[in-house]
Amino acid sequence: MAPLLSVQDLRVTFGDVQAVRGVSFFLNSGECLGIVGESGSGKSVSAWAAAGLLGKDAKIQGTIVRSPRTAMIFQEPSRSFDPIMNLENTFLETFRVQKPKTTREEARDRAVALLGEVHIAGARDRLGSFPHQFSGGMLQRVMIALALAGDPEVLLCDEPTTALDVTIQAQILALLKELQTKRHLALVFISHDLETVAQVADRLLVLYGGLVLEEGRTAEVLDHPAHPYTKALWDSRVRRGTHYLTDPLILIGGQPPDPRVPEPGCPFAPRCGRVRPECRAGIPPLESAGPRTRRCFFPLEAL
Amino acid sequence: MSDLLTIRNLTKSFALHAGLFSSSTDRVYALMGVDLTLQAGETYGLVGESGSGKSTLARTLVQLEVQDSGTVEYHGTDASWVVDPTHKSRLEAYRREVKYVFQDPSSSLDPRMSVRELLTVGSRHRTPRKERADLENRVMTGLEAVGLRPTDADRRPSEFSGGQRQRIALARALVTRPRLLLCDEVVSALDVSVRGQILELLLDLKRRFDLALVFIAHDLDVVAYMADRVGVFYGGLLMEEASSTELTARPLHPYTKLLYESSPGSRTLAPVQAAAPTTRPKGCPFEPRCPLAVGRCRVEVPSLRVVGAPEGGVHKVACHEVKG
Numbered sequence: 001m002a003p004l005l006s007v008q009d010l011r012v013t014f015g016d017v018q019a020v021r022g023v024s025f026f027l028n029s030g031e032c033l034g035i036v037g038e039s040g041s042g043k044s045v046s047a048w049a050a051a052g053l054l055g056k057d058a059k060i061q062g063t064i065v066r067s068p069r070t071a072m073i074f075q076e077p078s079r080s081f082d083p084i085m086n087l088e089n090t091f092l093e094t095f096r097v098q099k100p101k102t103t104r105e106e107a108r109d110r111a112v113a114l115l116g117e118v119h120i121a122g123a124r125d126r127l128g129s130f131p132h133q134f135s136g137g138m139l140q141r142v143m144i145a146l147a148l149a150g151d152p153e154v155l156l157c158d159e160p161t162t163a164l165d166v167t168i169q170a171q172i173l174a175l176l177k178e179l180q181t182k183r184h185l186a187l188v189f190i191s192h193d194l195e196t197v198a199q200v201a202d203r204l205l206v207l208y209g210g211l212v213l214e215e216g217r218t219a220e221v222l223d224h225p226a227h228p229y230t231k232a233l234w235d236s237r238v239r240r241g242t243h244y245l246t247d248p249l250i251l252i253g254g255q256p257p258d259p260r261v262p263e264p265g266c267p268f269a270p271r272c273g274r275v276r277p278e279c280r281a282g283i284p285p286l287e288s289a290g291p292r293t294r295r296c297f298f299p300l301e302a303l
Numbered sequence: 304m305s306d307l308l309t310i311r312n313l314t315k316s317f318a319l320h321a322g323l324f325s326s327s328t329d330r331v332y333a334l335m336g337v338d339l340t341l342q343a344g345e346t347y348g349l350v351g352e353s354g355s356g357k358s359t360l361a362r363t364l365v366q367l368e369v370q371d372s373g374t375v376e377y378h379g380t381d382a383s384w385v386v387d388p389t390h391k392s393r394l395e396a397y398r399r400e401v402k403y404v405f406q407d408p409s410s411s412l413d414p415r416m417s418v419r420e421l422l423t424v425g426s427r428h429r430t431p432r433k434e435r436a437d438l439e440n441r442v443m444t445g446l447e448a449v450g451l452r453p454t455d456a457d458r459r460p461s462e463f464s465g466g467q468r469q470r471i472a473l474a475r476a477l478v479t480r481p482r483l484l485l486c487d488e489v490v491s492a493l494d495v496s497v498r499g500q501i502l503e504l505l506l507d508l509k510r511r512f513d514l515a516l517v518f519i520a521h522d523l524d525v526v527a528y529m530a531d532r533v534g535v536f537y538g539g540l541l542m543e544e545a546s547s548t549e550l551t552a553r554p555l556h557p558y559t560k561l562l563y564e565s566s567p568g569s570r571t572l573a574p575v576q577a578a579a580p581t582t583r584p585k586g587c588p589f590e591p592r593c594p595l596a597v598g599r600c601r602v603e604v605p606s607l608r609v610v611g612a613p614e615g616g617v618h619k620v621a622c623h624e625v626k627g
Contacts, residue, residue: 038494038495038496039465039494136353165352165353165521166352166521166522166523166562166565166566167352167561167562167565168352169565170564170565170566192494192495193495194495195566232496233495233496236495236496236498236499237495238502238522238524238525238528239524240524240527240551240563240566241527241551241552242524242528243527243528243547243548243551244506244528244529247528249499249502249503249506249528250499251499251500251503252496252499252500253500255464255466255467255497256464256494256496256497271496
């Protein structure tokens with residue numbers, strides 16, 4: 001079966017900023033692909049490009065094939081809503097984009113059904129509410145309900161839980177996993193937090209400096225990271241039960257790369273503990289074996 | 304260890320609809336009566352969700368907000384006094400020793416100032432001319448302590464990355480040689496790889512300058528790592544307080560347990576809003592979400608009581624149902 005979303009050798013520049021420098025990935029039906037990376041790694045730009053949402057200032061190269069039934073949700077739900085439209089009108093507008101003759105009654109019924117699906121209790125009474133009357137977590141649920149309006153088979157999630165509290169974050173993650181199963185929805189889940197991505201993703205794509213550094217099944221990548229960056233990122237998390245008096249922090253030194261002046265070699269070379277002269281001279285090729293891919297001259301694990 | 308700050312029954316509420324013609328009497332209750340003692344040289348971790356009141360507490364400590372009732376008593380090296388916003392000279396002296404570091408360095412550093420100006424603008428007008436050289440020394444010590452170069456003093460915030468800017472913010476706090484730093488979500492806006500560097504820097508500064516820290520964050524694991532003692536905040540009240548190791552090993556309050564479970568664990572929760580209450584709650588603020596709630600929880604605020612005194616300090620819980 002052909003993937004629902006496939007991105008081949010994507011390159012995106014904004015003026016002299018090279019945001020994405022050759023990223024490829026695919027998404028199969030019903031699976032969850034996690035894309036992890038820090039700010040400036042190109043993860044969000046890749047997703048926006050994949051959704052066809054980038055503006056005219058972006059120069060895009062590469063091939064993007066996506067399902068017509070693709071929807072997207074964003075990081076800050078409060079900024080994604082029109083503050084002067086209540087929920088009923090927001091849903092009505094969305095439905096009318098898909099089917100211009102939708103009546104108000106139809107819209108109301110469908111909105112209530114969708115809101116129920118994202119577990120908003122008493123949805124019919126809340127249709128008159130405005131965005132500011134909801135908490136961030138509730139708004140994120142509403143945004144997911146809106147995304148479901150077009151009956152998508154692909155949902156792109158750009159840091160959907162980053163602005164939320166941990167307990168609410170857990171609820172949203174549970175909801176996304178539930179929809180993945182119930183609706184057989186394929187997810188792309190983007191986050192800067194490897195631990196969060198690890199909770200939901202079946203496969204993992206690690207981006208750094210606009211390049212894919214590693215890809216593979218989540219458990220394999222985390223248990224046996226091949227790229228020193230993946231390992232450093234996973235090791236640098238603060239583990240439960242550790243304390244500053246007994247456990248030193250494992251640090252990644254240096255600064256994230258500047259996308260205006262990309263490294264001539266591996267983007268992680270200036271911060272890498274295993275760096276050798278070759279790493280600085282040229283970008284390592286992306287090597288694959290089965291589902292596993294990595295970009296490193298001196299990987300930690302053989303393929 | 305000696306006490307540094309004694310906070311007694313601190314309350315603070317904000318008008319929900321501010322403005323001259325607002326008729327609404329709705330208020331947001333941010334602090335509902337907080338009792339807390341900070342010791343010199345210790346790191347006190349404050350954990351809680353947005354709206355729990357943890358930032359309001361820190362802001363009240365430096366009188367960026369003035370409390371409705373309750374007192375903050377500061378135990379200085381030579382004398383103790385109750386922090387009073389009308390006593391200007393004492394407040395100034397207090398604010399030199401207790402420093403607030405903001406969450407977002409890009410919005411708390413004036414983009415038009417050089418790093419040197421940022422570090423000295425607060426102290427310059429009150430430093431006599433002959434002590435200016437000493438001020439410059441403190442700027443250099445501050446920059447060196449946070450891992451910046453002396454030449455960085457002439458650059459502007461826009462030339463630095465987010466992590467570097469947080470270093471500048473910390474250097475600025477150090478210039479007045481404080482005894483206590485209030486670190487309000489200082490790593491939340493940073494990338495994972497940079498976060499570790501700033502945490503390490505805070506630990507280093509704490510050792511070097513014998514600083515006490517109030518470390519505020521929403522990530523329980525990070526707070527427990529950094530702190531000697533941890534307070535769990537919810538709805539403007541301390542729900543639980545214990546040494547960091549004790550809390551990790553034996554969380555008692557249902558809210559603390561929920562926080563632990565919410566990180567990467569089981570997640571079966573009713574969708575309930577966690578906003579600050581707008582009517583003064585009669586009972587426990589966590590009652591609507593609490594699995595242990597009984598009738599009493601709805602009508603009576605639980606007081607923070609001692610449930611045990613293991614090694615490393617007392618364990619306190621505010622809950623009617625939890626047995627010590």
